[in-house]
Amino acid sequence: MHWLDGALPFFAHFLLWSLLSVGGAIGLLPDMHRYLVAEHHWINDAQFTSALALGQASPGPNMILFAALLGWQIFGLPGALLAVVGLILPSSLITVAYFRYSRIHRERRWVRAMHDGMAPVTVGLLLSSGWLLARHEAADWQRIGLIAATVAVALRTRLNPLWLLLAGALVGALGWI
Amino acid sequence: MPSSPTPIPQAAKIQRHSAAQAPRNIGELFWVFNHLTLLGVGGVLPFAQRILVEDKRWLRTDEFVEMLSLGQVLPGPNLINLALMVGQHFFGWRGAVVALSGMLAAPLVLIFVVALAYSGFAHTPLVAHALQGMSAVVAGLVIAMAVKLFPAIQARRSNWLWAALAFCGVGILRIDLLWVLLVLGPLAVGLTWWRLRRS
Numbered sequence: 001m002h003w004l005d006g007a008l009p010f011f012a013h014f015l016l017w018s019l020l021s022v023g024g025a026i027g028l029l030p031d032m033h034r035y036l037v038a039e040h041h042w043i044n045d046a047q048f049t050s051a052l053a054l055g056q057a058s059p060g061p062n063m064i065l066f067a068a069l070l071g072w073q074i075f076g077l078p079g080a081l082l083a084v085v086g087l088i089l090p091s092s093l094i095t096v097a098y099f100r101y102s103r104i105h106r107e108r109r110w111v112r113a114m115h116d117g118m119a120p121v122t123v124g125l126l127l128s129s130g131w132l133l134a135r136h137e138a139a140d141w142q143r144i145g146l147i148a149a150t151v152a153v154a155l156r157t158r159l160n161p162l163w164l165l166l167a168g169a170l171v172g173a174l175g176w177i
Numbered sequence: 178m179p180s181s182p183t184p185i186p187q188a189a190k191i192q193r194h195s196a197a198q199a200p201r202n203i204g205e206l207f208w209v210f211n212h213l214t215l216l217g218v219g220g221v222l223p224f225a226q227r228i229l230v231e232d233k234r235w236l237r238t239d240e241f242v243e244m245l246s247l248g249q250v251l252p253g254p255n256l257i258n259l260a261l262m263v264g265q266h267f268f269g270w271r272g273a274v275v276a277l278s279g280m281l282a283a284p285l286v287l288i289f290v291v292a293l294a295y296s297g298f299a300h301t302p303l304v305a306h307a308l309q310g311m312s313a314v315v316a317g318l319v320i321a322m323a324v325k326l327f328p329a330i331q332a333r334r335s336n337w338l339w340a341a342l343a344f345c346g347v348g349i350l351r352i353d354l355l356w357v358l359l360v361l362g363p364l365a366v367g368l369t370w371w372r373l374r375r376s
Contacts, residue, residue, distance in 0.1 A: 018252060020354055022362070025254040026319060030347050031354040050295075053311040056318070058291045059215045060284020061256040068285060069292055084285070088277075091253025095261050096273050098251055109373050110366075116373075117366035118250050120336035123326045124343025125357070130320035131348040137313045146310065150317025155324060164314050172310025173303050 006042070007075055007082060014067065014086025021091060022118060025063035027125035030132050032070070042074045049136065057165050064088070142177040198234045203268050203275050209233060210260055210279030221256050221280075229263065236263065256280065339365050 013035055017028050029052075036042050043051075051073065055066035064084055071083030102111055138144045150164055171177055200206045209228060216224040230241050244266075248258030257277065264276030298304040330336040339361065346357040 016355075020358060021252050021254065022250065022358065026322075027347075028354060030351070034351075034353070049312045049315075050308050053308055053315050054288070054291055054295060056315050057311060058284065058288045059217055059221075060288070061214070061217075061221060061254055061280065063254050064257065064281060065284055065288045068288055072289070072292065080289075084281075088253070088257055091251065092257065092261055092273075092277070095248070095251050095253055095258045096265060096270060099247065099262050099265055102247060110370055113366050113370035113373055115250055117339075117369035118362065120330040120339035121343045121358075121361050121365050123323060123330050124340035125347060125354070126323035126326065127320065127340070128344045128346075128348030130316060130323050131344070133312075133316035133319055137316045143309075143313045146313045147317040147320070150314045151321045151324070154318055154321035161318055164318065165311050168310035168312075168314030169307040170310070172313075173307040175306060177306075177310055177313065 006040070007079065010071075010074065010079070011082045011086050014071075014083050015090055018087050018090040019094075021087070022122065025067075025087065026129050027122070028063075029129045033132075036070060036074070043070070045136065047073055049133075052133075053165075056161070140177070146171060146177060199267055200233075200235060203272060206264060206267065206272060207275050207279040210263075210276050211283055214280045214284055225256070225259060235267070240266075335368075 017025070017032065020031075021028050033048055037045060037048050048070075051069040052066050054069060055062045055064075058065055064087065067083040067087045068080040071079035071081070073079075075082070105111060134147050137147060146168060150168070153159060153164060154161065200209065213224045213228045214221055226241060229236050230238055236244070244259055244262045245255065247262065248255045251258055257280070260276040260280045261273040264272030264274070266272070268275065295304070295308075330340060343357060343361055346352045346361070347354055
């Protein structure tokens with residue numbers, strides 16, 4: 001089983017990312033890209049981005065589906081299983097334990113400090129994820145326009161993101177970008 | 178980027194329910210999460226709020242908001258953490274496992290159908306171009322989501338500094354996420370702890 005060579009470090013990285021995914025797994029995108037694409041060349045830029053787009057276009061938690069696709073592209077079905085279990089298990093154990101604790105000690109000072117202190121860091125990390133994706137996609141003025149239009153519509157309306165994804169697919173298929 | 182982001186809507190507007198209801202049994206927990214996850218193309222969270230708080234009334238709005246902020250502070254995908262906490266709230270750790278399974282089972286089967294269909298057509302120019310368009314939209318959606326969270330941190334001016342440091346560290350300087358978190362996390366939480374102690 002040749003995939004065993006890379007599969008262990010691969011799994012270990014998903015376990016680590018699970019612990020690092022404070023504020024939502026989407027903040028992991030830059031590091032996932034660095035490890036899977038830039039460092040190991042297991043997949044290329046286009047595969048990484050299309051996995052992200054497919055994860056968004058399919059129903060369910062986007063980042064879990066994205067992780068499943070990454071694992072699948074690299075090590076087949078066992079890889080998908082490793083990626084999903086790795087990304088979920090450590091953080092879930094912490095969440096279940098912490099939820100029990102926090103319901104008993106909700107007014108503790110360090111509980112509140114953790115909420116208030118981590119929130120801005122989280123927002124900054126989310127923004128950097130979007131920034132890096134946009135920089136990769138912004139190959140021409142049409143695409144910059146599409147990204148800007150998406151941001152504007154998503155902020156000003158409560159339109160289901162599905163329609164925006166469909167519009168993007170249509171614009172792309174018609175060859176306008 | 179628009180200068181006046183819309184505040185995070187939904188939760189604040191909804192009136193509190195006096196009496197929260199509970200799932201009839203652990204099976205209903207599974208099917209309700211299965212239902213809301215399948216509605217959530219591009220984002221499950223709005224559907225989670227509508228179904229758990231407004232339709233089923235399993236959670237009051239303030240309980241939902243509390244679980245969301247906990248899910249944000251703790252490691253792990255927010256939605257996964259939300260499912261775990263809702264399940265745990267009603268049925269302990271068994272509920273956590275069941276709610277999580279309900280949220281993941283169907284989407285994980287579906288994504289491979291989608292991906293297999295895609296791999297069959299990936300090299301036709303039409304599909305490749307469509308995916309390019311979708312990728313650009315995804316980049317915009319992620320930026321918009323981050324901007325929508327600005328109201329949650331704008332109460333203190335120092336928060337913008339933390340957000341800017343995190344953004345520059347990963348987005349501009351391309352430093353590993355691990356190092357950015359290890360440095361900024363304890364600093365931000367520690368200073369907040371110190372401020373709370375003084376007040």
